[in-house]
Amino acid sequence: xxxxxxxxxxxxxxxxxxxxxxxxxxxxxxxxxxxxxxxxxxxxxxxxxxxxxxxxxxxxxxxxxxxxxxxxxxxxxxxxxxxxxxxxxxxxxxxxxxxxxxxxxxxxxxxxxxxxxxxxxxxxxxxxxxxxxxxxxxxxxxxxxxxxxxxxxxxxxxxxxxxxxxxxx
Amino acid sequence: xxxxxxxxxxxxxxxxxxxxxxxxxxxxxxxxxxxxxxxxxxxxxxxxxxxxxxxxxxxxxxxxxxxxxxxxxxxxxxxxxxxxxxxxxxxxxxxxxxxxxxxxxxxxxxxxxxxxxxxxxxxxxxxxxxxx
Numbered sequence: 570x571x572x573x574x575x576x577x578x579x580x581x582x583x584x585x586x587x588x589x590x591x592x593x594x595x596x597x598x599x600x601x602x603x604x605x606x607x608x609x610x611x612x613x614x615x616x617x618x619x620x621x622x623x624x625x626x627x628x629x630x631x632x633x634x635x636x637x638x639x640x641x642x643x644x645x646x647x648x649x650x651x652x653x654x655x656x657x658x659x660x661x662x663x664x665x666x667x668x669x670x671x672x673x674x675x676x677x678x679x680x681x682x683x684x685x686x687x688x689x690x691x692x693x694x695x696x697x698x699x700x701x702x703x704x705x706x707x708x709x710x711x712x713x714x715x716x717x718x719x720x721x722x723x724x725x726x727x728x729x730x731x732x733x734x735x736x737x738x
Numbered sequence: 739x740x741x742x743x744x745x746x747x748x749x750x751x752x753x754x755x756x757x758x759x760x761x762x763x764x765x766x767x768x769x770x771x772x773x774x775x776x777x778x779x780x781x782x783x784x785x786x787x788x789x790x791x792x793x794x795x796x797x798x799x800x801x802x803x804x805x806x807x808x809x810x811x812x813x814x815x816x817x818x819x820x821x822x823x824x825x826x827x828x829x830x831x832x833x834x835x836x837x838x839x840x841x842x843x844x845x846x847x848x849x850x851x852x853x854x855x856x857x858x859x860x861x862x863x864x865x866x867x868x869x870x
Contacts, residue, residue, distance in 0.1 A: 670780060
């Protein structure tokens with residue numbers, strides 16, 4: 570099983586905002602056991618999807634050289650269940666970013682109907698945590714599969730090039 | 739009209755209740771942010787952001803959490819803050835009362851330096867400095 574909780578980026582403005590989609594299908598095992606007989610996407614995986622979108626928004630600012638982890642969920646509210654066949658739209662907006670980490674406001678919606686609203690705090694890991702989180706191969710896979718650089722732009726609307734150090738040798 | 743000390747305290751308390759998931763009545767003026775209210779380093783990011791937005795001031799992380807002092811050999815010897823270290827701390831945290839810490843200047847006591855009233859005083863000083 571792959572730990573990808575979004576399918577594709579639709580919009581990505583460096584340091585500011587990312588919009589991604591996730592299509593929910595009955596084929597996903599995680600829908601089987603949450604409420605047996607009533608398949609819904611577990612709300613924790615909506616948080617994970619927004620944490621992946623937001624985490625990549627934070628990581629891109631350092632071309633993914635900083636190790637970014639979800640450190641804290643300040644607030645999360647869920648408004649309705651998400652069913653197979655729904656297409657979730659995740660919007661992640663950067664509220665603040667500094668050398669210690671970042672705060673991201675996240676919203677999930679289906680067809681414009683709000684599903685969840687949250688505030689996530691990400692940390693940049695420092696030298697107390699020496700382990701590498703993702704190697705260049707894994708990072709390349711994330712950004713390729715999510716098609717991040719297909720839509721990535723800077724604040725002036727210029728395309729952002731794929732980081733040279735992540736290119737396949 | 740600048741906010742009164744009580745108004746500043748009430749706002750700081752709301753930020754701490756929100757950022758640290760503590761109850762209103764735990765946020766006493768003498769409560770320490772780390773020891774009594776359980777703040778971890780990542781909470782400082784969150785608290786600082788909320789205080790900056792609310793009061794329109796800028797707060798450096800090192801003002802609240804001078805952890806770079808701890809890793810500097812000039813300021814720390816055998817787990818105890820040196821006289822230079824204490825002088826540096828006084829410079830960085832002029833709003834904090836260091837008298838208790840000075841009697842036992844072990845670095846593990848440093849986390850317990852910042853109290854709710856220190857934080858309020860820091861904000862008050864910044865608001866006063868920003869006024870024309």
